[in-house]
Amino acid sequence: MRHCVVNGITVGGDAPVRIMGVINCSMESFYPHSYVPMESIHATATEMVEQGAAIIDIGARSTAPNVQQISGKVEAERIDEALKKLDGSGITVSVDTMHPGVLAVCLKHDIHLVNDIGGFTSESYAKMVGESRLPAVLMASFFRPGDAVGVDATIQALSAVTERCGRAGVTDYILDPGIGIWTPLRSVEDDWQLCSRFDAFQRFDRPLLAAISRKTFIGSLLDKYPEDRLYGSLAVTMMLLVKGASLVRTHDVAATADVVKVYERMVKGA
Secondary structure (H helix, E strand, O other): OOEEEEOOEEEEOOOOOEEEEEEEOOOOOOOHHHEOOHHHHHHHHHHHHHHOOOEEEEEOOOOOOOOOOOOHHHHHHHHHHHHHOOOOOOOOEEEEOOOHHHHHHHOOOOOOEEEEOOOOOOHHHHHHHHHHOOOEEEEOEOOOEOOOOOHHHHHHHHHHHHHHHHHHOOOOEEEEOOOOOOOOOOOHHHHHHHHHOHHHHHHHOOOEEEOOOOOHHHHHHHOOOHHHOHHHHHHHHHHHHHOOEEEEEEOOHHHHHHHHHHHHHHHHOO
C-alpha cells in the first residue's frame, strides 16, 4: 500500500494505524457532546493529542442529514476563529470542509491536511488543494457527498476520485469509502455492507479512512442514541482495522487508542 505523509506523519504503508480526533465547532452536530466552544479548542486538541491522536480534524458545519444548515460565511467565520486557536501550536491540523471559499480561509492558517467529503467534485476546490501541495482525505462521491449507493458504486466513485486527483496534480491522498446516511437513497444496510466488504477498497493501493464514530447504522442496530454508541463504534472500528483501515476518525480518542493498541499487538505483533 502506498502511504500518505501528513506534516511528517506517515499514514498507511507499514506505519502504525493513526487516529484523527474530531473537533466540531458546529452546534448543529448530530452528536452534541462533540461540540467544542472556541475557548476550549486548544485545550481539547492538546488533550486529544496526549490521548493518542496524530491529527486533529476541525469542522465548522454539520454534514449529518436533517440538521440545520448554515451559510458558507458562517462556516468560514467559525473555522477561521477555531484555527487561530491552533496556529503555532505544533498540532497537526486537518480541515473538514467541502467549500472552496471556506478552504481559502483555512489556507491562511497552519493546516496540514484537507478533508473533503465532496471527493474533489468541485474543480476549483481540487485546484486549490493541488496548488497548496497539501495532502487530502477524499470521500467517495459522484456528484454530491455520499451519492454512491452500495459497494460496487462506491468502488466506481472512488475510481472517479482518483482520476480527479490526477487532473488536479494531487498525489498524496487518503480514500474515504463514505460510510453514513448521506442521502435519502442510502440505508443502514448499505453501511453494514460497506463495513463488511471494507477490504474491497484496498484495490486502490491507498490508505483508507474509517469514519464510523457513533453513526446512525450503529445506533439503529443497538437502538441507542449517539451518546450511547461508543461500544458499538469501537467494535466496528476493530473490524475495519482488520479489513485495512489506516486512519480512524473518532470523537473518542482515548478509547479508540486502546482499540488500536490491541489491534497492533494482536495482528501486527507490535
